[in-house]
Amino acid sequence: MHPWRSAQEVLLCDLCETVPLQSRCEVCNINLCVNCVGKHLSDSSKQHHVMPYLQRKSTPNYPRCPKHVEKHCELHCENCDIPVCIKCVSSGKHEGHKLSEFLEKLSAKTKNLPKDLEELETRIYPRYEEMASNIQTEKADIETNYGKLTTAAEQEGEILHREITAIVNQRKSVIQKMKNKHLSTLNKNTKEITQKMAELKQIISDLKSILKSNDVSLTSTYKSRNSEFRTLPSKVRVTFPSFTPQKINKDQLNEMFGSLSPLSINTEHGDTMKSAEAVSSRPVKPLLDEPRLTATIDTGYRELYSVSCLSEDQVWTSGDNETMKLLNLQSKLLTSIQTKSGKPPQDIAVTRDGDLVYTDTSNNTVNLIKNKKIRTVITLQGWRPRYVCCTAANDLLVTMVSDDGKQSKVVRYSGSTEKQSIQFDDQGRPLYSYNVFINNYKYLSENMNLDICVADWSASAVVVVNQSGKLRFRYTGHPSNTEQSFDPYGITTDSQSHILTADHYNNRIHILDQDGQFLRYIHCDLDRPSGLCVDIRDNLFVAEYHTAKVKKIQYL
Template structure:
C-alpha cells in the first residue's frame, strides 16, 4: 500500500516522498527516511548534521567523559546507568550491555514529557480545577442548607415557646378564675358574719341596759334571741387547687421539636474519573433487540422460586422455598444452603468476593455464607431488613422498614459497619413509601446510582451515590417489582405480576423498551450476567427464563 495514502497519515520523507521519515538534517532543514540519509550525506560537500527526527529541536550539551576527557559522552549504558563515550563502549566493562544514544533517548524522553505536559495541562489540571469548583459549590450549598436548618430549628423553637407561653398563660388565667371564686365566697361569708356580729353587739348593749335598769316591766317584754344565734353559720372549707409540674424529659422535647436525619458522608475512591477518548470508546455499544429471544428455560428444584442472582456466567444462585441453591447455566445443581432460621431467604446477593449474602426479616439479620457456614453479618433493632445488593466497591445496600412507623430507608454497609443512610430528600420528605411490607428491590447502576423499585409508591426511585434524588420513574399501571442494571447503565424493571413485562429505561429515567412477547408469569426478581443476558425467575413454576435482549 502506498504510504502516502495511509489512513494513519504517516509523515513522509521530503526527498523520495515514499517512505516514513526517520531523521532530520539540521543543516538543510529537511526530513529524511533511512534510505535517503546515506544519499543525502554523500550528495554534497556540506557538513550535514543529521539527527533523529524526534530530536530535531532538542538542545543538548554532552558532558565530558571522565575516563576519556577528550571525548564527549554521547551514549548511555543502560546496565550501569552512566553516560559513556564511544571508547568506553569498547571497554570490557560494558561488553554485552545495552547501549543507547543519549540524544535519541533524550528525544524520546522529551516526547514523553511533552505528552505528560499535555495531559497535565489539558486534562488533569482542568479536572482538579473542576473538582475544586464543585467542592466550592457544594460548600456554598451546604452553607445555605445548614443556615436553613438552623432557621427551621429556630422557627420551631419559637413555635414551641409560643405554644408553651399560651399554655402557661391559660393555666394562670384558670388559677386567677379559681382564686376569684374562692375569695368571693369568703368575702360573702365574711360580710354576713360581720353583719351578725354588729347585730349581736346591739343586742348585748340593749340587754345590758335592761339588766342595769332593774326594771321588771322591761324584763317582762324582752324576747331572747340566743337560740337563733346558737346556730352558727356554715364553715367554708377551703380546698385550693394544686399544680403538679411534671418532669421534663429532654427526649420528649426533642421528639416534639422534630427529628434530624443522620449525617451521611461517603468517600468514594473512584468518584472522580478522567474522561478520555480511549475510556469512552472502550465500552462496546449494545443496542436493544426489537424482538428479544428466549435462549433457555432452566428448571429448578424449588417448589416456589423468589430470587435469582448471577455472580458470573458460570454460577447462578437462587432463593426459594427450599433455601438457596447454586446452579450452572445449564441447570445442573452444584450446592444447597439452608437458612439459619429454616425459612426461605427474603433476598439474596453475591458479594464482590463471591460470598453469598441473604436477608432474614424474622431474625432481623443480614447473613453471609462462608464455606457452607452461615455467619450473622448485621443485626438490626427496630428495623426489618428486606432487599439487598452488592456494590462495585464491595459494600452492601440494604432496604429496610421500621417495625412501628413503617418508614423505609436504604443503608450502606461495609461489612457490619454502617457507612450511609438514605431516607430523606433535600426538603426533608421521605424518599421511599411507608408501606413496610411492600417490595423494594435494589440495584446499583454502573454510574454508581442507587435504584430502588418501590412497589408501594408505584415508582422507580433513583438517587446518586451521595443519596441525592435524581429522578422518580412512574407510568400508568406500573407496579415495579424486581430491578437490575446492565453494562450500558440501563435499568431493567419487572412489572405487571400476572402478565410479566420487563421495562427498560436509561440511566436518566427515559423509557427505552418493553420486553413483553415472552411468557413471564409472576416475575418477581431480575438479574443480568456479564454478557447482558437477562435471567427472570418465575414464582409458581420455579423456572428461570434466560433471555437475550441486546
C-alpha cells in the first residue's frame, strides 16, 4: 500500500509521510502538510504553486518540458517518441513530424499496462524463477559431482599404487633370486678351493715328514703333484646386476593416470521468448477425424529403422545396412551415402542447414555429412550414441547408453562441444531406463516449446523434460488401455506442439498435446511403425520396420 494510504484512506504528506496532507503544489505534483509547506517553498529553484488540496486542479498534470521549464508538454511527437510543448513545436525541430495529444498517447499506453503486467507475472517472471531454481539445483550438485571426480582420482591413484607396489615386489623377488644364485655359485667355488687347500696342507705335511726321517723308502715312493696344483681352480667371476631406472615421462604418466576433461563454461545468449500475441497468432490446425495416407515410399531395405525429412517430397532413410538413402515420393533413389565404418547407422537426422547427421555405435561416433563428405564431429569414450535430433537452435541432442549398459542420458552438443547433460531428476533418480540385456531404443525430438521428448521403449514411457532438463511428465499410454502394452519407438513433434510417438507392436501412432494429454490414435494400416518425422507442412512420415516402406500421412 502507498505510504500515504491507510485502511481508512487517510492521506498523508508526501514529504514527512506522518501528518495528514492539507495542500498540494501543482508545479511539483506533491502533497504537503502544514509543517512541510514552508520547507517546500524555501526551494527557490522553481516557481511553486501551492493551494489547498481540496481546491487542486482537476485538469491533467502534464509533464514539464525539459527544454522550456515554464511550459507543459501537451503533445507527443510520434517520430521522436518524446513529449513536447508548444514552444518545441514552434521552434521548427519537429516540422513535418506526426504529433498527437499527450493524453491520447498516455491513454494508449495505459491500456497496454495490464497486458504487460499479465505477461510479466504469468510468462516472463516464472521463466526467470525457473532459471534461478535450475542454477540453485546445479549449485547443489557441485559438491556431489566434484566429490565423485575426487573419489575417482583417488581410486585411480590407489590402483596405480597397487600396480606399482606389485611391480616393486616382483623386482625385489627377482633380485633375491639373483642374490641366492650368486651366493650359491660362490659357495660352490669356495668349497672346491677349500678341498684343494686341504689336499695341499696334507702334501706339505707329508713332504716335511719325509725330509725329517731320511727314510729312503718314503723318498723313493714320493710322486710330485706340484704340476697338478699349479693349475689353479676355476675362478668364478660374477657381475653384479644393476638397476637402471626409467626416466619418468610426466606426460605419459598423466595419460596413464587418466584424463580429466576441461571445465567448459559457455555463456549462451538468452532465448527470446515470443510475446503472447505472437504465440496466440500461430495458425491453429485441428486434427482430422480420419487421417489420410497420401503416399507410400518403397525404400528397398529388408528392415527400416529411421526416416528424416529433407523437404515435403524428399526423405532420408536408414535401415539394416551401411547405406543411407535419399528418396522422393515416387521411391526414386536421389542420393546414397555409406557410413565410414561400413556398419549400419543407429539413427539419422537432418540439420536446419539440410545436412545429414548419423550415429554409429560400432565406433561410438556422431558424424555430419556435408556435400557428400563425412566428418566425425563427436567421439565418445565409455558411452554409445543411440538416437539423434537437431534442435531449433541447430544444436544436436543425442541419447546414449554407457558401455556397461547401466546408465542412460541425453546430451546436447553445439558442434563438438558438450553443452548440457540430462540424466537425473531433482531427487537424483535416473530419468531414463537402462537394461543390459535388451536394446535401448530411445528416439527423441525437441518440441516447439523447447521440451525434450524421449520415447523410452524399455520403460514403456515417453519422458518429457523442459529445456533445462527438469522432468515435466511421463506418458505411459492411454489410461483406459490396460490390456495392451505401450511400446514407444519413434517420436516427433509438429507446429502445434503435438507429440507423436509410434506404438510399435500395437501398429498405431499416439498423438499427445504438449502437456502429455492423449488426443487421438493414427492407424492407417501401419505395420510395426518405427522412426517418425514431420515436414514443414505437418505431414507425418512413418518408417515401417518389416515392410521397409515409408508412409506419408495427413492428420491435420
